[in-house]
Amino acid sequence: MTQEKSSRERILEAAVAMTGEHLGAGLSVRAVAARAGVSTGSLRHHFPTQRALQDAVLACVYDIAIPDDHVIHDTTLPARERLIACLRLVLAPAPPGAPSRQAWSTVHERFIAPEPTDELRATYLATAREGLRRVEYWLTVLVAEGALADGDNTRRARFLNTVVGGLSIERAMPGDDSVLESETDVLGIAVDAVLAAPG
Known part of the structure; x- marks a missing residue:
């Protein structure tokens, strides 16, 4: 049985995909939350600031690329x-x-x-x-x-x-x-x- 992804994992997955689609564009909290299927409150719970989200996304991208x-x-x-x-x-x-x-x-x-x-x-x-x-x-x-x-x-x-x-x-x-x-x-x-x- 596969384990369901946590809301944090879904948020990161959505944000990484959006970053790949639009390199250099900012990550809109609403757009990321909508794509991840979570509320903006849930996103802010895991990533209280835009910088926290951006840093987590870039860490994921670097882990994949390097x-x-x-x-x-x-x-x-x-x-x-x-x-x-x-x-x-x-x-x-x-x-x-x-x-x-x-x-x-x-x-x-x-x-x-x-x-x-x-x-x-x-x-x-x-x-x-x-x-x-x-x-x-x-x-x-x-x-x-x-x-x-x-x-x-x-x-x-x-x-x-x-x-x-x-x-x-x-x-x-x-x-x-x-x-x-x-x-x-x-x-x-x-x-x-x-x-x-x-x-």
């Missing part, structure tokens, strides 16, 4: 290789060439071309927070193992996210077949810098 737990916890591999593999997962959804160009075109249409509104800014910041949180988690795992000195993981994560962001733009540019090879070198240099830096 399932990293098995990678960062695979201690049969050195910490360096695991961290590089996790960063590659961030790049994986948009391979070099047309997929990367399309991904960056979408980002441009949604976040860069329009005049920034409070809603657009909030959506972008929520996405950036979730990306940062994910990289910080990987670094925290390595600190707990003793593979990385305890230190400012937020600062380290920002650095790694900046490197990955630059590489994702490079994937969208017209180039040659060696982009993945140079990408490996750049990720290695960035990870070495983080692992070698004192706390």
